[in-house]
Amino acid sequence: MKVLLIQPPIEDFYCTSIRLYPLGLCSIAAAISDLCEVAILDAAEHHKPRKLSEHPFPELKNFYQPHLRSPLSLFSKYYRFGLTDEQIKKAIAEYRPTVVGISALFSAYMALSIHMAELVKKVNADIVTIVGGLHPTLSPESVLASPDVDYVIRGEGETPMATFIENLASSKKMILSDIPGLCYQENGNNKINPPSVETDINRLPSHRLLPPKSYLMYGKSYSFFLASRGCPYRCQFCGKAPFPYRQRTLGSIEEELHVHAQRGIEVLDFEDDMLTFDVRFFHDILAMLKKFEFNICAMNGLSPSHLNAQNLKLMLEAGFHKINVSVVELSSSILKSQSRCHYGSFFELLPCLEHESVTVEVHFIIGLPRQSVDHILDLILFLAQKKVLLGPSMFYPVPGSALWSDNEVPFKYCRSSIMYPAYFSRLTIITFMRLIRFINFCKNLVDKLHQNLLLSELLGSAHLFMTPEIYHIITHLCKQKRFLVWDKKDQDFREESCVLEIMDRFFQMLKHKVIRGYKTNHQLKVDL
Structure with missing residues (x-):
């Protein structure tokens, strides 16, 4: 039996390519590699973007125009980042899979994931299609509504996918409802299982299925890395599925580090939801990293409330060259209203980094409930005076968050590039974003x-x-x-x-x- 795992292309005004390493598909592949032949088709990464003549957001045409140029403007053109439909169909036909698993991580791109299932069925209607990821976990019914999707997996997909493949190959069929996380239609009715949660997270992902030189960060080969899964917090604005916080064993972490060293990986990006939550565990990981020569960053999961001078010192010694810290907001009352832990004294630690080569990027959100114009301006000007890069995120309601209500927002609007006018007008948000670009422009000039x-x-x-x-x-x-x-x-x-x-x-x-x-x-x- 052959199984093909697909990461779909992305269509948007921009794409941060270094955020597209398909670690989840590598983990699925590892779970089923003993049961079948498996391959990954990354239809999004390392492919030249193609400009699309139209985009589905007419309300943005007055703001994003392809003939306008400025270093402070936001976006102008709408692209497809990844393979064409014909290239994808050709790859499917050549591999001749029995089952195709399709990733659907982001609600904004749900339509593209469903379109992948449509392409699969056009190649061969007998191929079984399964869609999994964050969006199907939160909204399985919206995915099952497609006639080209046979099954949905909710939650972490290793055990459900392995059980499904095993059942498909067996002469003794299981009751489908007994497969954890599996959702499907029966007699026109949706059969929805609760999300699956992995009890053993120590299996090494099948990174070998990806060519290292195709995934570059700052011109160096990179890989995503997870030392833990789940988040102990439930911020109001976050749409992550509420999985429990679990740590991998230090032995499995060190084994995977050796695999990356042997593959010639130069940069590791930790993608844990809360890498610094358990300080002792974090220190053990940092001590382990010192044995290697990776450049390390964490574009996700560094909470300022868990950082101190000792942690920063150990991070630099371990090889961190960029520190992304999510402060969300400076106002403690707004943070409290969002169930977000306070940033504490993080900015008092910045002098510790002034004479280091490490880059600090501070992430914050524009457009949260209760924010005022002065709140945002105070935040921008405060960060302008610090040795940090400003990393703004635009608030938009996301499925699964406390600020989401059903049918409030079409899924395609769940993305930063739309500047969704939830609590500020779109023009207000765009004004803030251009001012932030001006601040970062000046910071870059001063450095040069x-x-x-x-x-x-x-x-x-x-x-x-x-x-x-x-x-x-x-x-x-x-x-x-x-x-x-x-x-x-x-x-x-x-x-x-x-x-x-x-x-x-x-x-x-x-x-x-x-x-x-x-x-x-x-x-x-x-x-x-």
């Missing part, structure tokens, strides 16, 4: 120039290291407090829409403050 400057001095010489268009856009913003954009079609500048009150308030609050680099200790003093 390697000197302390006044903003007036910078603008006086900026034409020496900026294109004429960018120079005019930045100068106009600093002096007139308005966004400009270069219109390629008309070969002229024009103002971009924004919330004028926010612009005026931002520059009023910014005056006489500094914008600090995120890689160096140099700073830009605002004197305009």
